Amino acid sequence: MSYYERHIFFCLNKRDGEAACADHDAEAGFARCKSQAKAAGLMGAGKVRVNKAGCLDRCAGGPVAVVYPEGTWYTYVDAHDIDEIVESHLKHGQVVERLLLPPDVGR
Numbered sequence: 863m864s865y866y867e868r869h870i871f872f873c874l875n876k877r878d879g880e881a882a883c884a885d886h887d888a889e890a891g892f893a894r895c896k897s898q899a900k901a902a903g904l905m906g907a908g909k910v911r912v913n914k915a916g917c918l919d920r921c922a923g924g925p926v927a928v929v930y931p932e933g934t935w936y937t938y939v940d941a942h943d944i945d946e947i948v949e950s951h952l953k954h955g956q957v958v959e960r961l962l963l964p965p966d967v968g969r
């Protein structure tokens with residue numbers, strides 16, 4: 863069994879002169895996810911972990927986040943999107959279809 867039931871990684875990468883997730887408020891998305899997951903009592907062993915990540919090599923769809931073990935990739939715009947990922951996916955295991963990153967989006 864996995865130490866965490868679900869693990870979400872947010873790309874917070876910055877890059878000089880090239881588009882990167884940090885240009886799209888990724889830090890705010892990460893912070894919102896962490897605070898909402900904590901407030902919902904989802905954090906900890908056997909539950910959820912919210913982590914920062916460097917470039918996940920899918921920059922063209924940024925900002926991006928990925929949830930494991932499902933390997934579900936998301937793109938998001940605002941706090942409402944993050945709240946939906948927390949409530950639906952991190953809490954109940956339901957994928958948020960409208961925020962899925964298209965499979966062909968790369969760097």
Ligand code: FES
Binds near residue numbers: 884917
């Ligand atoms: S900069 Fe975020 S995926 Fe590359």
